[in-house]
Amino acid sequence: MTAPSENVRERIRAVEGTGMRTFWQPEPLVWARTEGCHVWDADGTRYLDLYAGFAVANVGYCHPRVTEAIRAQAGVMTHCPSAAPSAVRAELYERLLAISPPSLDRVLLAVTGAMANETAVQLARAATGRRNVVTFSGTYPGRTVGAVPYAGKHAYREPLGVAADAHFLPYPDQYRSAWAGDGDPAETVLRLLEDALVDPASGVEPPACILVEPIQGNGGVVIPQAGFLPGLRRLCDRTGTLLVLDEIQCGFGRSGRMWASEHDDVAPDLMTVGKGIGGGLALAAVLGRSELMTTWEPDTVTSTFLANALNAAAGCAAIDVLREEGLVERSVRLGAHALARLEHELAGSTAVGDVRGRGLFVGLELVKENEPDPELAGQTQRALRERGVLVGRGGRYGNVLILAPPLVIEEDVLDGGLDAIAEVLQRAGDGLEAVRAIP
Numbered sequence: 001m002t003a004p005s006e007n008v009r010e011r012i013r014a015v016e017g018t019g020m021r022t023f024w025q026p027e028p029l030v031w032a033r034t035e036g037c038h039v040w041d042a043d044g045t046r047y048l049d050l051y052a053g054f055a056v057a058n059v060g061y062c063h064p065r066v067t068e069a070i071r072a073q074a075g076v077m078t079h080c081p082s083a084a085p086s087a088v089r090a091e092l093y094e095r096l097l098a099i100s101p102p103s104l105d106r107v108l109l110a111v112t113g114a115m116a117n118e119t120a121v122q123l124a125r126a127a128t129g130r131r132n133v134v135t136f137s138g139t140y141p142g143r144t145v146g147a148v149p150y151a152g153k154h155a156y157r158e159p160l161g162v163a164a165d166a167h168f169l170p171y172p173d174q175y176r177s178a179w180a181g182d183g184d185p186a187e188t189v190l191r192l193l194e195d196a197l198v199d200p201a202s203g204v205e206p207p208a209c210i211l212v213e214p215i216q217g218n219g220g221v222v223i224p225q226a227g228f229l230p231g232l233r234r235l236c237d238r239t240g241t242l243l244v245l246d247e248i249q250c251g252f253g254r255s256g257r258m259w260a261s262e263h264d265d266v267a268p269d270l271m272t273v274g275k276g277i278g279g280g281l282a283l284a285a286v287l288g289r290s291e292l293m294t295t296w297e298p299d300t301v302t303s304t305f306l307a308n309a310l311n312a313a314a315g316c317a318a319i320d321v322l323r324e325e326g327l328v329e330r331s332v333r334l335g336a337h338a339l340a341r342l343e344h345e346l347a348g349s350t351a352v353g354d355v356r357g358r359g360l361f362v363g364l365e366l367v368k369e370n371e372p373d374p375e376l377a378g379q380t381q382r383a384l385r386e387r388g389v390l391v392g393r394g395g396r397y398g399n400v401l402i403l404a405p406p407l408v409i410e411e412d413v414l415d416g417g418l419d420a421i422a423e424v425l426q427r428a429g430d431g432l433e434a435v436r437a438i439p
């Protein structure tokens with residue numbers, strides 16, 4: 001008899017179009033149940049999810065307060081048209097603004113992160129009367145036709161027939177910025193950007209905005225040097241450019257601050273949020289300063305499910321949980337613990353080129369003779385899954401293991417996951433075959 005997981009895979013494989021990510025790996029995990037920081041597959045096997053379902057379950061899966069809020073809202077009203085105000089929408093706005101940087105005082109809703117980024121860029125264009133966008137290598141803005149023009153990876157655009165629509169500069173990656181020579185990568189890129197923005201013959205049109213992740217997530221948990229974001233802020237102020245911070249992955253407590261930009265004390269003009277703020281439901285938003293957020297006439301942007309009452313209720317509960325359970329502080333404490341352990345235990349490994357992190361957001365860069373080793377990263381990810389531990393994989397070359405666990409994770413549970421990671425990566429020093437041989 002076919003195992004339940006294989007049965008599900010077969011039924012989906014038989015009817016699903018091939019463009020989705022489902023069969024990106026030959027035997028994807030079939031998700032059947034989630035709770036806290038665990039996922040169960042359809043065969044009843046439990047996994048510790050140190051990637052929070054692509055950095056979404058910040059408050060943990062099926063948090064009882066979020067589940068209760070969804071249940072209560074489902075009994076009253078689920079669908080509410082975007083054109084109709086509702087109390088739960090007002091409550092969501094108030095909560096979002098209570099946790100947002102103080103200079104941001106208005107909200108526009110979105111359903112996905114990509115949609116939030118599209119909205120932010122279009123608003124920046126409308127507010128400035130300019131159309132150019134500056135962004136960076138490794139930027140991941142989402143994969144819709146409206147967001148993918150700003151993606152670092154051109155491979156995302158080619159199958160969709162979409163062209164790039166931004167001026168790209170290198171992101172100041174402290175580990176892999178050969179282009180900066182012996183210089184400071186952030187200073188180098190800021191100087192290039194300054195030249196592009198102030199030299200009338202640079203070939204670069206004055207931009208509407210700079211779109212940037214304060215810590216790149218899918219780019220491989222890349223943490224820029226301390227001067228980078230303040231430098232961007234100064235250049236924006238000097239040239240009338242809007243600073244749009246994408247906090248969709250690195251925000252909502254992930255990096256040990258509510259927003260990653262708080263590490264550098266930089267206030268954006270517009271900020272996009274998503275992933276964890278919906279507590280597991282589809283919710284994203286643009287937050288911004290009033291004079292920008294009141295640019296558009298009513299009915300410029302809409303979508304049927306933009307103001308869905310269920311999503312809003314889940315978002316309210318997720319924000320309450322994050323604040324009341326002190327999850328941002330937890331991210332600081334457990335993140336420092338995880339980073340210290342991994343730095344110490346992987347110090348001698350030739351397969352791990354870099355261990356970096358902020359809060360419960362950690363990247364492990366896998367290398368072979370200092371070159372990116374995506375194959376080893378893939379094999380390590382599979383070996384960890386065999387041991388019941390899920391980790392993410394990203395990076396410009398696909399060679400970075402990403403840890404972004406639910407912020408509610410218990411320290412001993414986290415330690416169990418770190419034990420498995422350290423053990424597998426210590427073997428990885430002996431090469432790909434050694435990881436393949438792990439039972």
Ligand SMILES: Cc1ncc(COP(=O)(O)O)c(C=O)c1O
Nearest residue numbers: 112113114140141142217248249
């Ligand atoms: C930083 C960042 N921005 C935008 C997105 C796109 O969000 P969504 O997949 O909800 O469209 C993602 C998704 O991974 C992301 O990490």
